[in-house]
Amino acid sequence: MKDTKTETAASFDVNDYLRQDRMPHFLCPGCGHGIALRALLWAVHEQGIPKDRLAVVSGIGCSGRLSAYIDANTFHTTHGRPLTFATGLKLARPDLHVIVITGDGDCLAIGGNHLIHACRRNLDITCVMLNNEIYGMTGGQVSPMTAEGRFTTTTPEGNTEPNFDACALAAAAGASFVGREVTAQVLALKTLLGQAIAHEGFSFVEVLSDCTEIYGRKNDLGASPEMMLAKKSAMRPYAYRNTVDVPFRPNALRTGVLTRTDRPEYGAAWRAMAARIREEE
Amino acid sequence: MDKRNRTTNVLIVGVGGQGVIMVSKVLAQLCQEAGHDVKQSEVHGMAKRGGGVFSHVRFGPKVWSPTIPEGEVDILVALEWAEGLRWIRHLKPETGTFIADCQKIVPPFACRSRKRGAEPAYAPQTPEEIIDQVHAGYVMDATGLAANLGNARAANTVLLGALSTALDFPEAAWAQVIAATVPPKSVGINARAFTEGRAWALGGTKRIDVTASGLQKSRAEVHHPQVETVVEITADWCKGCDICVKSCPERCLRLNDQLKAELALPELCTGCQLCSWLCPDMAISVTNTPVQEAAS
Structure with a gap:
C-alpha cells in the first residue's frame, strides 16, 4: 500500500503559511472561507512557490480579510479592485505568483467590470472567487450570486433576480482557465487551485463556500456541516458529464476544470512591446 | 470651578462588536435617572470588527456640546488595549482616569516582519509605562475574568464594574440599570461580571493585572x-x-x-x-x- 497520508502530512503544515499572531481568524464558526484558505495554501505549497515569490491580493469583504492571515506578500485593496491592483503588480513584477482572493460581491458586482477586462487581457493571475452567495460582512445583503427565492436582509420576501453563472461569464470574457469546486471536496479543490496557479494565463476559480451564520440561518439551510454536504451533493463533477443521471439532474452545476485554452499570455506581449520601444529609442 | 457645576466626560472606545454602545447606554441611562443632563454621541458600525468605534458620554447640570474636547476626558474606558492608547491624549492630563482591558486585537494593517516569532507592529507600550503617565489607571484582563465567569462577551460589564468605582453612583443603581439594559437571558452573568469588576477595581488605583495566556x-x-x-x-x-x-x-x-x-x-x-x-x-x-x- 502506498502511504500517501504520511507523505502529505510530512510536507504540508498550514501553520508555516499563517501569521500566527493574527490567529484565530475573524470568520464565523463553520465559514467555508477557512477551508478554502487552507486548500489554497496547500496548493501553493504543492506548487513549490516560496513565500517571498507569492503575492496575495484581496479586496473588501469576508474574503478580503483572508490575505491578512497569509504569511506572504499580501495586499488588502479597495472594494472590487483587487484584479486591478494585481494587474499592475504582475506587470511590474512578473517574477511574482499573483493570487487574487475575492468574494462574489467584490468580484461580480463592485468589480464586475474589472473581472471581464482581466479575463480579456489574459494576464498570468490566479483569481480565486469565494462564492458564499451573500454580502456577509456588511450584514447579509443580496449579491449577484444569490439564488432566486433566497431570503436576505435586502430581499425579505425572497430574491426575484436570477443569479450569474460566474464561470460561464469568465470563460466568455476570455479567461483561459476556468474551474469550479466546492469546499467539501478539499483534495479536488486543492488540485484545481494547483492547476490554476500552474496555468500560464488568467485563471478563474469559483469556490462554492458557505455563509452559515447569515445566509444559512436566514434560509433555514441547517448548520455548517449540513450546508457543506448539501452543496457537495448538488454538484456534478465535470468528469461525470456523460453519465446516465445527467437527464435527471439537468440543473446540477459542474465542478472541476471547465475551460482550458491556450491563448497568448498578456504580460509577454506587453513586455515585448516595451522592449521594442526601448530599442527604437 | 465649582465641582458640582462642571460636566463629567466619559469616553468609551473599542474596536466594534465588544459592547461599547452598551456601556455608554448604561452610563447615560444611569445619569439620566440620577437627574443629570446627559448627552451621548457615538460612531459605530464602521466595520464589523477592525474599525475604530467610540462613544462620548457627558453629564452634569447642563451639557451644551455632545462631543468632548481633546484633553477634557475625565474617564477613558478602553475595551481594547491599543484603542485605549490611541485615545489617551484625550484624557485630562492631571486628573484623568484610565481603565483598559489588556486584551489585544491586532488589526490586519499592522504590518510586521515576516520572520516567525517576530513582534507585530502593535502598540509596544507596556501597561506599566502607561499607568505611570496617568493620574489613576486600571489595566485588567476583563476578557479573561469574564471568560472565567462563563462568557467572554461580558468583558464590557467587567469594565463597567471598574468604571463604577470612579463615579459617584450607588452600586444598587448600577445593577438595576444593567439588568434593565441587557437581554433577559444574560442578566445573571452580567450581574456577576459587574460585581467582579467592581471588586477588582476597589483593590486600589494604578492596578495592573495582566494574565498571560498561551495557546491551549x-x-x-x-x-x-x-x-x-x-x-x-x-x-x-x-x-x-x-x-x-x-x-x-x-x-x-x-x-x-x-x-x-x-x-x-x-x-x-x-x-x-x-x-x-x-x-x-x-x-x-x-x-x-x-x-x-x-x-x-
Missing part, C-alpha cells in the same frame, strides 16, 4: 501497527462549528461542554486527516509518522 492545545497520540498518528487540536482557535464531528468517518470526535472539538475515542482514529482538511479554523493538525521497524 490538546494532543492525542494514536498507535497503529505501521503509523504513529498525533492529533493536535488548538482549542483557542476552535469555534465549535461541528464540521469535524459530523464529517469524521469513524465518529471519533465530539464537542466538549465548552463547545470545543476533542478526540473522544482516540482508539478509533485512523489518521485519515479529513478533520484537519475541513477545519475552517485550522485548529486541527493530524500528523502521521511511519513507525521505524525494529530489527526483526
Whole structure:
C-alpha cells in the first residue's frame, strides 16, 4: 500500500503559511472561507512557490480579510479592485505568483467590470472567487450570486433576480482557465487551485463556500456541516458529464476544470512591446 | 470651578462588536435617572470588527456640546488595549482616569516582519509605562475574568464594574440599570461580571493585572501497527462549528461542554486527516509518522 497520508502530512503544515499572531481568524464558526484558505495554501505549497515569490491580493469583504492571515506578500485593496491592483503588480513584477482572493460581491458586482477586462487581457493571475452567495460582512445583503427565492436582509420576501453563472461569464470574457469546486471536496479543490496557479494565463476559480451564520440561518439551510454536504451533493463533477443521471439532474452545476485554452499570455506581449520601444529609442 | 457645576466626560472606545454602545447606554441611562443632563454621541458600525468605534458620554447640570474636547476626558474606558492608547491624549492630563482591558486585537494593517516569532507592529507600550503617565489607571484582563465567569462577551460589564468605582453612583443603581439594559437571558452573568469588576477595581488605583495566556492545545497520540498518528487540536482557535464531528468517518470526535472539538475515542482514529482538511479554523493538525521497524 502506498502511504500517501504520511507523505502529505510530512510536507504540508498550514501553520508555516499563517501569521500566527493574527490567529484565530475573524470568520464565523463553520465559514467555508477557512477551508478554502487552507486548500489554497496547500496548493501553493504543492506548487513549490516560496513565500517571498507569492503575492496575495484581496479586496473588501469576508474574503478580503483572508490575505491578512497569509504569511506572504499580501495586499488588502479597495472594494472590487483587487484584479486591478494585481494587474499592475504582475506587470511590474512578473517574477511574482499573483493570487487574487475575492468574494462574489467584490468580484461580480463592485468589480464586475474589472473581472471581464482581466479575463480579456489574459494576464498570468490566479483569481480565486469565494462564492458564499451573500454580502456577509456588511450584514447579509443580496449579491449577484444569490439564488432566486433566497431570503436576505435586502430581499425579505425572497430574491426575484436570477443569479450569474460566474464561470460561464469568465470563460466568455476570455479567461483561459476556468474551474469550479466546492469546499467539501478539499483534495479536488486543492488540485484545481494547483492547476490554476500552474496555468500560464488568467485563471478563474469559483469556490462554492458557505455563509452559515447569515445566509444559512436566514434560509433555514441547517448548520455548517449540513450546508457543506448539501452543496457537495448538488454538484456534478465535470468528469461525470456523460453519465446516465445527467437527464435527471439537468440543473446540477459542474465542478472541476471547465475551460482550458491556450491563448497568448498578456504580460509577454506587453513586455515585448516595451522592449521594442526601448530599442527604437 | 465649582465641582458640582462642571460636566463629567466619559469616553468609551473599542474596536466594534465588544459592547461599547452598551456601556455608554448604561452610563447615560444611569445619569439620566440620577437627574443629570446627559448627552451621548457615538460612531459605530464602521466595520464589523477592525474599525475604530467610540462613544462620548457627558453629564452634569447642563451639557451644551455632545462631543468632548481633546484633553477634557475625565474617564477613558478602553475595551481594547491599543484603542485605549490611541485615545489617551484625550484624557485630562492631571486628573484623568484610565481603565483598559489588556486584551489585544491586532488589526490586519499592522504590518510586521515576516520572520516567525517576530513582534507585530502593535502598540509596544507596556501597561506599566502607561499607568505611570496617568493620574489613576486600571489595566485588567476583563476578557479573561469574564471568560472565567462563563462568557467572554461580558468583558464590557467587567469594565463597567471598574468604571463604577470612579463615579459617584450607588452600586444598587448600577445593577438595576444593567439588568434593565441587557437581554433577559444574560442578566445573571452580567450581574456577576459587574460585581467582579467592581471588586477588582476597589483593590486600589494604578492596578495592573495582566494574565498571560498561551495557546491551549490538546494532543492525542494514536498507535497503529505501521503509523504513529498525533492529533493536535488548538482549542483557542476552535469555534465549535461541528464540521469535524459530523464529517469524521469513524465518529471519533465530539464537542466538549465548552463547545470545543476533542478526540473522544482516540482508539478509533485512523489518521485519515479529513478533520484537519475541513477545519475552517485550522485548529486541527493530524500528523502521521511511519513507525521505524525494529530489527526483526
